[in-house]
Amino acid sequence: MTIKKFQGRTEEEATARAKEEFGPQTVIMNVKEIKPKGFLRSFKTSTFEVTAAIEETEQSPAAKMPAPLPPLTGNINVAADEPISIPKPEPVKEMFASVENTWASSMGAQNPEEKEKKKESVLENNLEEKLESLQSLLEKKLAPQQPENLPKEVPVDENFKFIKMIYSILLDNEVDEKYVNQIMDEVEKVMKGGASVDLILSSIYQKMILKFGQPQPIEMSGRKPKVVFFIGPTGVGKTTTIAKIASRFKVEKGKKVALFTADTYRIAAAEQLRTYANILDTPLTIVYSSEELNEELKKSEEYDLVLVDTAGFSHKNEEQRNETKELIDKIPGEYQKEVYLVLSATTKYRDLIDIADIYNKNFHFKLIFTKLDETSCFGNILNMKLYTGADLSYSTYGQNVPEDIEIFDTQKIVKLLLGGK
Ligand SMILES: Nc1nc2c(ncn2[C@@H]2O[C@H](COP(=O)(O)OP(=O)(O)O)[C@@H](O)[C@H]2O)c(=O)[nH]1
Ligand SMILES: [Mg+2]
Incomplete structure (x- = not known):
């Protein structure tokens, strides 16, 4: 996956720029209105910045790009704008057999929009359950790369949706987008070799734990007082x-x-x-x-x-x-x-x-x-x-x-x- 930001005078213009470069499969991860600053701000209008992502396939324009794009400059925070490349997950086995089954059985007669909504809410419920068990999993030092249960196959775009969901949850919680991108970037390295929803979540969780670091309360040592x-x-x-x-x-x-x-x-x-x-x-x-x-x-x-x-x-x-x-x-x-x-x-x-x-x-x-x-x-x-x-x-x-x-x-x-x- 490649993530990059595009700007335009309107949201539509910024989105069109993203689609021009990434093609029709572009997924918009986030839209930000950039309010004008400075003395003359009341005379200026807002601009829009969209964060767009594309799954790299053989055909996608992003996949054909010869080298990573140079970071954008201008009034954007450059640190946040380095293109992030998350490798296309290999078709992997999935631990969420129950989720897939729920989807399969509940998708029957619905229209595509309802199906999407249902999938997202199942993902969210599942995230909740997953987070519950994650801590004990980690405490048992279960290496995420070697899940115990051999999972069943999951389509690539489900992983993609999951990453997108985590991305927007972090933004909703007001984690600075530049740090969200850093986390995703670092997780990419951990995820090399394929990723299930489980792996993605435990990698992100672990990365975030590391970013917070070990808390350091007052310790009694040395000379009194x-x-x-x-x-x-x-x-x-x-x-x-x-x-x-x-x-x-x-x-x-x-x-x-x-x-x-x-x-x-x-x-x-x-x-x-x-x-x-x-x-x-x-x-x-x-x-x-x-x-x-x-x-x-x-x-x-x-x-x-x-x-x-x-x-x-x-x-x-x-x-x-x-x-x-x-x-x-x-x-x-x-x-x-x-x-x-x-x-x-x-x-x-x-x-x-x-x-x-x-x-x-x-x-x-x-x-x-x-x-x-x-x-x-x-x-x-x-x-x-x-x-x-x-x-x-x-x-x-x-x-x-x-x-x-x-x-x-x-x-x-x-x-x-x-x-x-
Ligand atoms: N809700 C809430 N209020 C707090 C907390 N800690 C302090 N306060 C309140 O914040 C106000 C200011 O606290 P104070 O200790 O006098 O702040 P100081 O000026 O930094 O010393 C007081 O009304 C405290 O009761 C907290 O964790 N939660
Ligand atoms: Mg005080």
């Missing part, structure tokens, strides 16, 4: 998350935890943390400068963990950013320190990119995602993981302290991203 900073925009849940983590370490793991706050901009901020400190019966220290922080740390040697709350600042506020940076940078080298950037899963992608740009330049951090309970769209978590290259650590999913936090559950999020429940 370990100093952990929580940074991030205002209102994302830094203070609440600190209370949840403090409780975890103190109550569940029996560690000695101290809370510091450098959020001295709002009186209410320190009071909020003090309330949690009182409930947890841990000391709270307010620090106004880097010197004070280091002085207080010297007095905290009996503690295993010092959690430091910082003032949330808008990514545009340079002064507050520099203050936070100084606090972190000036911790004496003998202390083990870690920085966690707290981001909300509800923040728009565009804003997350701006935030990440600023924090990436100034800090080395791991990521905590909050407010997973307030969205059903988790693509931004993968987008930010890949954009920053930082490790994920925890996710939070509610206001309840200490319950609503867990170490980032990669399998669960990948399943959700692939349309599971």
